[in-house]
Amino acid sequence: MGEFDGKAVIVTGGALGIGGAASLAFAREGANVTVMDVDVAAGNDAVAKMSELSGNGLFVEADAGTATGCKKTVDATVEAFGGVDIVFNNVGIQPRSSYLDAVELPEEAWDRIINVNLKSRFLMAKYSIPHMQAAGGGVIISTASVQGRQSMPGVSAYAASKGGDLSLMRQLSLDFAKDNIRVLAVNPGSINTPMLRNAGGLSDAEFADAVKDYGKDHPLGRIGDPDEIAEVVLFLASDRASFMTGESVTVDGGMMAKGAWAGGAGAE
Numbered sequence: 001m002g003e004f005d006g007k008a009v010i011v012t013g014g015a016l017g018i019g020g021a022a023s024l025a026f027a028r029e030g031a032n033v034t035v036m037d038v039d040v041a042a043g044n045d046a047v048a049k050m051s052e053l054s055g056n057g058l059f060v061e062a063d064a065g066t067a068t069g070c071k072k073t074v075d076a077t078v079e080a081f082g083g084v085d086i087v088f089n090n091v092g093i094q095p096r097s098s099y100l101d102a103v104e105l106p107e108e109a110w111d112r113i114i115n116v117n118l119k120s121r122f123l124m125a126k127y128s129i130p131h132m133q134a135a136g137g138g139v140i141i142s143t144a145s146v147q148g149r150q151s152m153p154g155v156s157a158y159a160a161s162k163g164g165d166l167s168l169m170r171q172l173s174l175d176f177a178k179d180n181i182r183v184l185a186v187n188p189g190s191i192n193t194p195m196l197r198n199a200g201g202l203s204d205a206e207f208a209d210a211v212k213d214y215g216k217d218h219p220l221g222r223i224g225d226p227d228e229i230a231e232v233v234l235f236l237a238s239d240r241a242s243f244m245t246g247e248s249v250t251v252d253g254g255m256m257a258k259g260a261w262a263g264g265a266g267a268e
Ligand SMILES: NC(=O)c1ccc[n+]([C@@H]2O[C@H](COP(=O)([O-])OP(=O)(O)OC[C@H]3O[C@@H](n4cnc5c(N)ncnc54)[C@H](O)[C@@H]3O)[C@@H](O)[C@H]2O)c1
Pocket: 012, 013, 014, 015, 016, 017, 018, 019, 036, 037, 038, 039, 042, 062, 063, 064, 065, 090, 091, 092, 093, 116, 143, 144, 145, 146, 187, 188, 189, 190, 191, 192, 193, 194, 195, 196
């Protein structure tokens, strides 16, 4: 018996990285998992892996930054699995070309990041919540970021999207608590995924060195693994977290516990 036997779960950006780990973890626990992604090959791969696990997989090729993509994903899930019990709003982009200050960042780049990282949360809520209400409850979880809590230079749109994600999560938790819908978020620190790999534009050897450097920013001395985020997401989605809503859990090896002074020269 899996903890999510028969539950209908949607994972946005569910093919690779944190979403890929969560899709497989839910399937391992018996869930019926819809992988929504723009990467067709990776999406089909993820669903193929699920056929060896306890749950079923469905791949939906869709762009999370559009209303048609989000509606199509919810509709396909209801048709295949009879409802929507859990939405893991994981999708997020931070293109290397977007590491610019607000003066330099093209408006189109701002719009795209906000649409994929934040508007998708609104759209998935809009289309999935009526099904949760009809079923008597549900859980919605976002992958926000430590960058929704503190900031860094050159990431205006990404930072705004992650702060907005946390604020929307709190707001939705109030509107839909009466429907037994819990709304939560995780804030990862640096996690070893294709996103992190692509952010630096590095060779394999350079990336391996960079991973060691990024690890030094985290008190546990290393960056995280996608499975370490998936573990927390499954806990939040489960009845073990039945009294949690409107809150985020930071999973960052201790990074946010440090003050700004902690990494500076001469800090003690
Ligand atoms: N990796 C990190 O260090 C880190 C840290 C904090 C927060 N996050 C957040 O975690 C989430 C997942 O990040 P990741 O590192 O696993 O990313 P990733 O780039 O490794 O994987 C993202 C997945 O989303 C898919 N995707 C991209 N654009 C899409 C779109 N428009 N519609 C549907 N699918 C789309 C990709 O094909 C891929 O499968 C994001 O919200 C990200 O902001 C990541």
